[in-house]
Amino acid sequence: MTEAKIRELKDLFPSIDDTFLLEILLSCDGSLNQAVLLLNESVAQDLEANTIDEKPAQTKRRKLKSSVYQSSLSLFMSPSQTAALPSKNPEPPNGNTKPDVQKAPGKTKTIHLCTEEAIETKLSPYISFHRNFLPPDLAERLLFFLNKNEAYSNRRFYLFGQKCMSNHDNVMFGSSNDGVTEKAEIIYNGRSVSNNIQPYNDDLSILQVLVEDFINREIEKQIEEHTLTPFQLLQWRGDICNVNRYQTKENNLDWHSDRLSYIGPHNFIASMSLGATRHFKIRRQYPVKQNPNPIYSIPLPHNTLLLMRPGCQEEFKHCIMGSKQPIDLYPDPKIGETRINVTMRYYRDDLVNYRPKCDCGINMVLRRSYKDVKLRGRYFWSCEAGYAKIEGGCKKFYWAKFHDNSKGEMEEDLMVFYTEKADECSIWVADEDSEKKQYLQETENNLGDTRTPFTLVYLYTTTMKFIDEFDIELVNQALTFDTSDASIKGGCDLFTTKSVGKDKKFYKSLEKHLDQMLQDNNTNEVLARSIADAGAGLSLSPPRLWEELQQRMRRRSSVAGPIYQRPVFKPTPHTKGRSYSTGKENGRENNGANGHANGKDSTPYVSPPKSFTNLDIETISEHRRSRRGSNQSNYDPFENFEFDPLNDPLSRKIYCYVIAILNALYPDHDFSELEPSTLSVVLLDEIIANINSILITNPNASNISTDAGLNPNNLSSLGSSKSWMWEIVNSHMDFEDCLCLKFGPDDQSFLVDDDLQSSASSPERAETPMTVNVQPQVDDLMEMDMEMDDAYGETPQDIAAESAIIDDLYDGLNILWSMFYFIYNKKRKRVAFVYINSRTS
Numbered sequence: 072m073t074e075a076k077i078r079e080l081k082d083l084f085p086s087i088d089d090t091f092l093l094e095i096l097l098s099c100d101g102s103l104n105q106a107v108l109l110l111n112e113s114v115a116q117d118l119e120a121n122t123i124d125e126k127p128a129q130t131k132r133r134k135l136k137s138s139v140y141q142s143s144l145s146l147f148m149s150p151s152q153t154a155a156l157p158s159k160n161p162e163p164p165n166g167n168t169k170p171d172v173q174k175a176p177g178k179t180k181t182i183h184l185c186t187e188e189a190i191e192t193k194l195s196p197y198i199s200f201h202r203n204f205l206p207p208d209l210a211e212r213l214l215f216f217l218n219k220n221e222a223y224s225n226r227r228f229y230l231f232g233q234k235c236m237s238n239h240d241n242v243m244f245g246s247s248n249d250g251v252t253e254k255a256e257i258i259y260n261g262r263s264v265s266n267n268i269q270p271y272n273d274d275l276s277i278l279q280v281l282v283e284d285f286i287n288r289e290i291e292k293q294i295e296e297h298t299l300t301p302f303q304l305l306q307w308r309g310d311i312c313n314v315n316r317y318q319t320k321e322n323n324l325d326w327h328s329d330r331l332s333y334i335g336p337h338n339f340i341a342s343m344s345l346g347a348t349r350h351f352k353i354r355r356q357y358p359v360k361q362n363p364n365p366i367y368s369i370p371l372p373h374n375t376l377l378l379m380r381p382g383c384q385e386e387f388k389h390c391i392m393g394s395k396q397p398i399d400l401y402p403d404p405k406i407g408e409t410r411i412n413v414t415m416r417y418y419r420d421d422l423v424n425y426r427p428k429c430d431c432g433i434n435m436v437l438r439r440s441y442k443d444v445k446l447r448g449r450y451f452w453s454c455e456a457g458y459a460k461i462e463g464g465c466k467k468f469y470w471a472k473f474h475d476n477s478k479g480e481m482e483e484d485l486m487v488f489y490t491e492k493a494d495e496c497s498i499w500v501a502d503e504d505s506e507k508k509q510y511l512q513e514t515e516n517n518l519g520d521t522r523t524p525f526t527l528v529y530l531y532t533t534t535m536k537f538i539d540e541f542d543i544e545l546v547n548q549a550l551t552f553d554t555s556d557a558s559i560k561g562g563c564d565l566f567t568t569k570s571v572g573k574d575k576k577f578y579k580s581l582e583k584h585l586d587q588m589l590q591d592n593n594t595n596e597v598l599a600r601s602i603a604d605a606g607a608g609l610s611l612s613p614p615r616l617w618e619e620l621q622q623r624m625r626r627r628s629s630v631a632g633p634i635y636q637r638p639v640f641k642p643t644p645h646t647k648g649r650s651y652s653t654g655k656e657n658g659r660e661n662n663g664a665n666g667h668a669n670g671k672d673s674t675p676y677v678s679p680p681k682s683f684t685n686l687d688i689e690t691i692s693e694h695r696r697s698r699r700g701s702n703q704s705n706y707d708p709f710e711n712f713e714f715d716p717l718n719d720p721l722s723r724k725i726y727c728y729v730i731a732i733l734n735a736l737y738p739d740h741d742f743s744e745l746e747p748s749t750l751s752v753v754l755l756d757e758i759i760a761n762i763n764s765i766l767i768t769n770p771n772a773s774n775i776s777t778d779a780g781l782n783p784n785n786l787s788s789l790g791s792s793k794s795w796m797w798e799i800v801n802s803h804m805d806f807e808d809c810l811c812l813k814f815g816p817d818d819q820s821f822l823v824d825d826d827l828q829s830s831a832s833s834p835e836r837a838e839t840p841m842t843v844n845v846q847p848q849v850d851d852l853m854e855m856d857m858e859m860d861d862a863y864g865e866t867p868q869d870i871a872a873e874s875a876i877i878d879d880l881y882d883g884l885n886i887l888w889s890m891f892y893f894i895y896n897k898k899r900k901r902v903a904f905v906y907i908n909s910r911t912s
C-alpha cells in the first residue's frame with residue numbers, strides 16, 4: 072500500500088529521493104493527497120531558491136511558509152536533482168542533468184509540471200496556475216451545488232463525420248446579468264445550447280466577479296508591460312461557463328483546443344477545478360523545429376484556477392486523460408473520485424451577433440491554421456457542418472479579420488469579421504514559432520505581420536487637435552457681448568477626432584471606467600449579500616480574497632449616480648444599419664471596416680449638400696423632412712439614436728471625445744469620470760433656436776466684423792447675422808451629418824477657472840492650437856487621490872476654508888445660465904463645442 076503511494080509520488084516528483092517521499096508521506100499520516108499538496112508547495116519554494124538568479128526582477132516571490140520542508144527537501148536531493156527541477160534554462164548547460172521528464176522508449180515524453188513556477192517556466196505566457204483561488208467555503212459550496220445539478224447530459228459532437236458522445240457530463244450556465252440567455256443562437260460543439268443555459272446562482276456570480284477581477288488585473292499588467300497580444304480585448308467578462316463533471320477516473324475529455332468562434336482570437340479562458348485531482352495535459356498543436364513537442368501534465372487539485380491565456384487555444388491543445396491507473400486521480404476526501412471543472416468564458420457580443428453565415432445558413436466556425444507553415448497563423452471562417460465533416464456541409468470559406476490593438480484606434484464599424492481578400496486576413500505568429508518567422512523572412516512574405524507579436528507600444532504623446540479656423544473667430548465674437556444687465560460669453564471650438572497613439576490609451580481607460588460602472592452596479596447586489604453572509608459563506612480565509620472583496624465592495628458603494636443596466640448588447644438601428652450595409656449580405660461590395668462610403672449607393676449615409684444659403688432652423692428642418700420623405704435609403708443616420716455610452720459603441724466614442732475636449736478646454740478640471748447622464752441627444756434645430764434667441768438680445772449685432780469676406784448683406788441685420796454665423800459653422804461641420812448633444816452638468820465650477828484664466832491673461836485662447844493633456848491617466852488619478860488622502864497636511868478646518876474660498880469665487884461669478892452643446896460629424900471626424908453663458912456683469 073505504502074509502496075504504491077511512494078510509486079505514485081515518485082511518478083509526480085521523479086527528482087525527489089524515495090526516503091524523503093516516505094518521510095513526507097508518514098508526516099501526512101499516509102494521505103497521498105496531503106503529501107502531494109505539501110510537496111507541491113515545497114518544490115515551489117525550493118525551486119524559488121534554486122532559480123533565483125534566473126527570474127526576472129519583477130517576478131513576485133512567495134514567502135517561505137514551511138521552512139521545515141523547504142530545507143529538508145534540499146537535503147534529500149542530489150545537486151543534479153536540484154538542477155533537474157524545472158528552471159528557466161530549458162537545456163541544462165552541461166548536459167549531465169535530466170529534466171523533470173518521464174519517457175518510455177518510443178513514446179512522446181511527458182513533463183510533469185507541479186508548481187506555479189514550473190508551469191510559468193514552460194508554458195508562459197499561455198498558461199498560468201493559481202492554487203487556492205477561492206475562499207474554501209465558496210469552493211466547497213460550488214463543488215456540491217454543481218455536483219448535484221440535474222441538468223447534466225453527455226455532450227454530442229461530430230468527429231470526422233462520426234456522431235460521438237463524450238463520456239463525461241456537461242452543463243452550461245450563463246450570467247443573466249450579462250444577457251447571455253438573450254444572446255443569439257449559441258452553438259456549443261455543434262449543438263444548439265441557447266435554450267439549455269441555466270442562470271448563474273449567487274456563488275457562480277461571485278466566482279464570476281473574482282475571476283473577472285483577476286483576469287482584468289492581468290490585462291492591466293499586460294498593458295503596463297506592453298505584452299498585449301494583437302487581437303486581445305482590454306476587458307474580460309465571465310458571462311458563460313461550461314461545467315464538466317468527471318464522476319470516475321475513466322471519464323475523460325479528448326485532445327482539443329477550445330473553439331474560437333464566440334470568444335474570438337486571443338481571449339482568456341478560466342478553468343476552475345473542484346473535487347478530485349486530475350491531470351490536465353497540454354501540448355503544442357504542431358511540432359516546433361528542434362523541439363520534441365512534449366506533453367506537459369499538470370495535476371489540478373481542488374480549488375485551483377488554471378488560466379488559458381491569449382494565444383493558448385491558437386497554439387496548444389489540451390485534454391483530461393481517462394485512466395485506469397490510480398496515479399491519474401487523487402480522490403477528494405469529501406466527494407471521492409468526482410471532479411468538477413468550471414470553464415468560464417467571455418462570449419463576445421459582437422461575435423455572437425455578427426459572425427458570418429455560410430451557404431447552409433448557419434453561423435460559421437472560426438479557426439486558426441497551424442499545420443502548414445505557409446498558412447500558419449491565419450484566422451479563417453468555415454462552415455460548421457463542413458468542419459465536423461458532416462455530409463451536406465458547404466465549402467464556404469472566408470478569411471477572418473479582427474481589430475488589431477497594435478494598429479491603433481478601433482475602426483468604427485468593425486462588425487464585419489470576414490474578408491475574401493487574403494491580404495486583409497488577420498494573422499498572428501507565436502513568438503517562439505521560429506519556423507514561421509524564418510519562412511516569412513526567406514520568402515520576404517509581404518503579409519504585413521513580421522512584427523513581434525507580443526509587443527504593443529503606446530506613444531505617450533497626444534492630441535485631440537484644436538482646429539484653428541479663422542472665420543470661427545467671427546462666430547466667437549458674435550457669441551460674446553454685453554447686455555444692459557449681463558455679460559454673455561460664448562464661442563465655438565472645433566476639434567478633430569483623428570487620434571494618435573496616446574489618445575487611444577486615454578480612450579481605453581475611459582472605456583474601462585464605463586465598463587467598471589456597468590459591472591459595479593450589477594454585481595453590487597450579489598456582493599452585498601455575500602458580504603452580509605460572511606459568517607456563513609465567505610470565511611476570512613484566505614485573507615487576500617476577503618480583503619479583495621471588501622475593497623471591491625467599498626469601491627462599488629462609492630459609485631455615484633444612477634443605477635446602470637447590464638451590458639445587454641442591443642445593436643442600435645444606427646450601428647446595425649451600418650454594419651450590414653457595408654457587408655456582403657446586401658450584395659454590395661464591402662467598403663472596408665470603417666464603413667465609409669465610396670459611392671452614394673453603398674452606404675446609408677447621406678451625401679449632404681455642402682452648404683445652405685440663408686441657413687436657419689426652417690431650412691434645416693425642411694431639408695431633413697424632405698430627405699426622409701423622398702428617399703428611404705437616405706435616412707437620417709442619427710434618427711432614433713440614443714446616447715448610451717454604457718452599451719452602444721458609437722456613444723462611447725462620442726463620450727470619450729466629449730471628455731477629451733472638456734479636459735482640453737478646462738485644464739484645471741478632470742472630466743474623466745463625467746456622469747454619462749449629463750449628456751443627451753438634442754436636435755440641431757433646438758441648438759440653433761436656443762442660441763439665436765440669445766443673440767437677439769445683442770444690442771450691437773452690427774459691430775460684428777465683416778473681415779471674413781462674407782456677404783456684407785448678410786450682416787446688415789441681426790436676423791441674417793444668425794444665418795451667416797451658422798453658415799460658417801456648417802461649412803466646417805456639415806450639419807446634415809451631425810449628431811448633437813446637450814451637456815448639462817450640475818456642477819459648473821469649471822467655469823470659475825475658465826473665467827479667471829481668460830480674464831487674467833489670454834483672450835487669444837481660440838487662436839492657440841490646443842492639445843489635450845491626457846495625463847494623468849485615470850489610474851494615475853486614482854493613485855493621486857490616495858496620496859492626497861494619506862497626506863493629511865491640513866486640518867479639516869483648512870480644507871473647509873479652502874472649499875469656502877472656491878464656493879465664494881463661484882458665487883461671485885453669478886452665472887445666470889449656461890448652455891453647452893457638442894456637434895459631432897463622424898465622417899469629417901470633427902466635433903464642434905458650442906457654448907454660451909450669461910453672468911452678471
Ligand SMILES: O=C(O)CCC(=O)C(=O)O
Pocket residue numbers: 313315324329342351389390391412414
Ligand atoms: O476539465 C478540464 O479541466 C478541461 C475542460 C475543457 O478543456 C473544456 O471544457 O474545454
Ligand SMILES: [Fe+2]
Pocket residue numbers: 327328329389
Ligand atoms: Fe477545453
